[in-house]
Amino acid sequence: MPKGVDEAVGVPRSKWFVAIVNPRHEKSVAEKLLQEGVETYVATQQEVRVWANGRRKKVDRVVIPSMVFVRCTEKERHRIVTLPYINRFLVNRSVDTGGLRKPVAVIGDDEIDKLKFMLGQSDAAVEFAPTAFRINDNVRVIRGNLRGLEGEIRENSDGTHRLVVSLSLLGGAILLINPQDVEKLS
Numbered sequence: 001m002p003k004g005v006d007e008a009v010g011v012p013r014s015k016w017f018v019a020i021v022n023p024r025h026e027k028s029v030a031e032k033l034l035q036e037g038v039e040t041y042v043a044t045q046q047e048v049r050v051w052a053n054g055r056r057k058k059v060d061r062v063v064i065p066s067m068v069f070v071r072c073t074e075k076e077r078h079r080i081v082t083l084p085y086i087n088r089f090l091v092n093r094s095v096d097t098g099g100l101r102k103p104v105a106v107i108g109d110d111e112i113d114k115l116k117f118m119l120g121q122s123d124a125a126v127e128f129a130p131t132a133f134r135i136n137d138n139v140r141v142i143r144g145n146l147r148g149l150e151g152e153i154r155e156n157s158d159g160t161h162r163l164v165v166s167l168s169l170l171g172g173a174i175l176l177i178n179p180q181d182v183e184k185l186s
Contacts, residue, residue, distance in 0.1 A: 012073040014039075016107040018090035018169070019068045019080065026062050029085050038080065039071040041112065045119045045126055063119060064128055064170065069112060077104070092169060105169045114149070115167060121145035124176040139163070139182040146177075153182060 021029045030040040044060040051057075067090070070080060080086055091102040119126055123145065141149045141163070151165035163177040 012075060014071050014073055014076075016041075016109065016112050017070050017072065017077055018105055018107060019070050020066055020087045020090060021068055021085060022087065023066050024062075025085065026066065026068050027060075030068050032083075032085060033068070033070060033080070038076065041069040041071075041116070043067070043069070043115055043119060045122070047125060061125075063126055063173075067170075069107065090169065107167075107169060111167050111170075114165070115170075115173070118146065118149060118165060118173060118175070122175050126173050126175045128171050128173055138185040140185055141177070141181055142183050143181040146181075150185065153177070153179060 019029070019033075026042045027044075030042045033040045043063040045063050046058055047061050048056055049059050070077070072080060077089065081089055090105040092105040137153050139151065139153045141147050146163075149163070149165065151163045154162050154164055156162060161177055161179045162174050163182070165173045165175075167173060
């Protein structure tokens with residue numbers, strides 16, 4: 001198969017990449033890319049903010065700072081990285097290429113779908129830890145809005161529990177969970 005050609009002859013396949021942008025510019029960068037016809041996703045979650053004067057408002061909080069998910073072909077990615085509001089693309093440091101250059105990280109469609117599901121359905125705030133967790137007890141959520149989601153259960157020092165969902169290149173997403181809402185996987 002010729003270099004740069006995926007499943008369909010002559011039609012390169014779009015993949016999800018992670019563009020690194022300046023902090024607090026994720027939504028505006030995504031909007032600019034959308035205007036150029038590029039599919040994007042910014043990981044946000046709705047939360048209620050309370051100001052000092054007591055005013056309350058629902059806002060979309062960016063869950064993964066400085067990252068905009070971009071769905072494009074490799075050729076389009078080469079053009080996008082030259083845009084002034086894109087700093088670089090995330091690389092996969094876990095791959096040993098034998099040299100100093102690391103390949104650009106590609107996020108699977110299933111991981112993007114899992115992230116969207118988690119952020120859209122969770123009643124509790126989702127946080128990201130910068131590193132992936134080792135798997136101890138794998139569990140599946142069996143009740144509530146997150147039913148079907150799989151991850152690892154951890155216990156906090158105060159007795160509450162959290163579900164850690166590993167997203168291979170992004171780290172671990174963490175949210176509070178009732179241990180009665182999960183079942184252990186074999």
